[in-house]
Amino acid sequence: MRRALPLTLPFALAVALGPAALPATATAAAAGPPAARTAPPAAAAAPDIDVSKVRAHLSELNAVAGRNGNTRRSTTRGYTDSVAYVKGRLQAAGYTVTEQPCTSGCSSGAGPNLIAEWPYGDANKVYMFGSHLDSVSAGPGINDNGSGSAALLENALVLAQRSPAMLNRVRFAWWTDEEQGLNGSESYVRSLSSAERARIKAYYNFDMVASPNGGYFINHITSAAAAPLKAYWDALNLRPEENTEGAGRSDDYSFEQAGVPTSGYAMGASARKTSAQAAKWGGTSGAAYDSCYHSACDTTANINATGLDRSADGIARALWQTAVAEGAPGDDFSLSAAPAAGGVRPGGSVTSTVSTATTGGSAQPVALSAAGAPAGVTVSFAPSTVTSGGSSTMTVSAAAPAAPGTYPLTVTGTGSVTRTTVYTLTVDGPGGCAGTEAAVNGGFESGIPPWTGNTGVIGAFSGRSAHGGSRYAWLAGYGSTRTETVAQTVTVPSGCARVTLSYWLHIDTAESGPTPYDTFRVTADGTTLATLSNADARSGYVRRTADLTPYAGRQVTLAFTGSEDSSVQTSFVLDDVSVRGG
Numbered sequence: 001m002r003r004a005l006p007l008t009l010p011f012a013l014a015v016a017l018g019p020a021a022l023p024a025t026a027t028a029a030a031a032g033p034p035a036a037r038t039a040p041p042a043a044a045a046a047p048d049i050d051v052s053k054v055r056a057h058l059s060e061l062n063a064v065a066g067r068n069g070n071t072r073r074s075t076t077r078g079y080t081d082s083v084a085y086v087k088g089r090l091q092a093a094g095y096t097v098t099e100q101p102c103t104s105g106c107s108s109g110a111g112p113n114l115i116a117e118w119p120y121g122d123a124n125k126v127y128m129f130g131s132h133l134d135s136v137s138a139g140p141g142i143n144d145n146g147s148g149s150a151a152l153l154e155n156a157l158v159l160a161q162r163s164p165a166m167l168n169r170v171r172f173a174w175w176t177d178e179e180q181g182l183n184g185s186e187s188y189v190r191s192l193s194s195a196e197r198a199r200i201k202a203y204y205n206f207d208m209v210a211s212p213n214g215g216y217f218i219n220h221i222t223s224a225a226a227a228p229l230k231a232y233w234d235a236l237n238l239r240p241e242e243n244t245e246g247a248g249r250s251d252d253y254s255f256e257q258a259g260v261p262t263s264g265y266a267m268g269a270s271a272r273k274t275s276a277q278a279a280k281w282g283g284t285s286g287a288a289y290d291s292c293y294h295s296a297c298d299t300t301a302n303i304n305a306t307g308l309d310r311s312a313d314g315i316a317r318a319l320w321q322t323a324v325a326e327g328a329p330g331d332d333f334s335l336s337a338a339p340a341a342g343g344v345r346p347g348g349s350v351t352s353t354v355s356t357a358t359t360g361g362s363a364q365p366v367a368l369s370a371a372g373a374p375a376g377v378t379v380s381f382a383p384s385t386v387t388s389g390g391s392s393t394m395t396v397s398a399a400a401p402a403a404p405g406t407y408p409l410t411v412t413g414t415g416s417v418t419r420t421t422v423y424t425l426t427v428d429g430p431g432g433c434a435g436t437e438a439a440v441n442g443g444f445e446s447g448i449p450p451w452t453g454n455t456g457v458i459g460a461f462s463g464r465s466a467h468g469g470s471r472y473a474w475l476a477g478y479g480s481t482r483t484e485t486v487a488q489t490v491t492v493p494s495g496c497a498r499v500t501l502s503y504w505l506h507i508d509t510a511e512s513g514p515t516p517y518d519t520f521r522v523t524a525d526g527t528t529l530a531t532l533s534n535a536d537a538r539s540g541y542v543r544r545t546a547d548l549t550p551y552a553g554r555q556v557t558l559a560f561t562g563s564e565d566s567s568v569q570t571s572f573v574l575d576d577v578s579v580r581g582g
């Protein structure tokens with residue numbers, strides 16, 4: 001949320017406030033009787049958003065800030081790494097994500113806006129849901145505005161997972177440079193043509209939705225746009241109020257100035273809770289809604305889980321009510337390939353399991369096909385048609401004339417709808433085994449996929465450097481109890497005299513002596529290949545290897561795990577992972 005400035009400025013800068021963390025007794029009182037907790041019928045089909053998953057996103061954003069000077073300001077690496085985390089999660093869920101540079105009106109060096117649209121429903125009726133992703137310089141910005149950003153992200157992921165029949169379009173946005181003047185959202189709105197603005201039927205903003213001593217505030221509470229947000233909080237007997245503190249101070253103002261109907265949730269910033277509000281919602285009268293507003297203490301300890309939960313669920317109710325088709329969801333399915341990449345020598349073959357899942361309506365027949373294979377490469381499926389919920393073995397075979405190179409194969413499932421996934425094939429050159437690279441994105445330069453686990457550790461952070469390129473995975477390094485893992489599934493090359501896993505690891509520590517307090521473990525399908533510790537710390541990167549020959553021809557999950565005890569930091573910085581036969 002942007003600090004309030006005099007109204008004589010060209011525009012008022014804005015903060016959207018968020019639902020407050022209440023004492024246990026106050027939470028029970030605010031919830032009302034059981035009957036009052038029933039959601040409105042129009043929103044009954046909306047999902048219940050798991051607040052623990054929202055809080056997990058907040059933990060990742062907090063870790064990003066911790067590695068970048070305790071800030072996620074728009075002009076810092078803390079912001080660009082926040083963008084990378086959100087983008088990676090969205091891409092893994094199937095979204096096409098656009099990074100929109102803010103080249104006009106933003107602070108020099110500000111990172112991009114992030115836009116993701118769920119591509120179903122009427123494209124002429126778009127409902128936008130947004131939050132700012134940046135923080136101030138003084139702190140990590142976990143309530144302001146990690147809370148809105150994380151609640152929005154989990155809603156986007158659940159929408160993709162459920163994939164209901166859509167009536168209208170839903171577009172998600174994470175804004176840059178809000179704290180410096182609503183600059184990212186203003187730049188976006190300016191970039192829209194009049195026709196594009198007209199397609200946006202409402203914009204919903206979520207800024208500070210977990211304030212510890214907060215209240216339940218709604219922007220333009222009596223407007224038609226606000227109706228679904230208000231209906232849900234009314235159903236919880238919360239008796240929300242107009243967001244007067246946040247008026248003109250957050251990204252909804254950019255849309256409001258362009259004539260787009262707006263609303264949103266907020267729980268309050270530096271303004272103080274009145275005695276009447278304390279009586280209604282609990283909390284402390286006369287104290288700020290968020291005493292850590294724009295401060296270093298705005299960490300994960302500054303989050304009201306109750307308010308965050310109610311906000312995340314309210315977003316889902318509004319999204320479902322405005323954009324999801326009424327009645328039973330249409331028949332739909334998801335499609336994935338595991339592993340998502342593999343290597344093959346001319347004359348050989350490689351397999352992957354193509355899996356489907358019913359995500360809406362009833363199970364249906366799904367016909368499988370693949371496109372993008374080069375000359376000399378064939379793709380077959382056994383079986384070629386599955387019922388959603390089932391799986392098929394995809395075999396990719398390369399004849400002797402197949403040209404060496406890396407090829408993205410588009411795997412398509414066709415039923416009542418069409419779904420696709422990408423399998424990355426590497427065809428080795430003559431001589432075979434020596435050139436086969438089974439790891440994908442081993443240098444972390446191409447974003448997140450196919451890495452899984454604690455993917456917020458992947459990025460380019462201040463205080464550490466890459467072995468090659470600019471990105472790496474920084475595991476542990478907190479000085480407190482923590483375990484983090486990154487992993488990917490690979491097909492180990494076959495027909496090789498030896499297959500070697502190699503990786504570059506920089507271990508630095510504040511521990512002293514030979515006792516292994518903090519550890520780094522490498523595993524293949526859970527079997528330990530190597531264990532290192534703070535006792536192995538060196539001044540720079542060291543190349544490490546492990547023998548994967550016993551796994552030749554198999555799909556295995558390689559995992560790299562850093563673990564710390566309760567005190568004194570040890571950082572395990574991983575880069576340039578490779579799996580090659582020779």
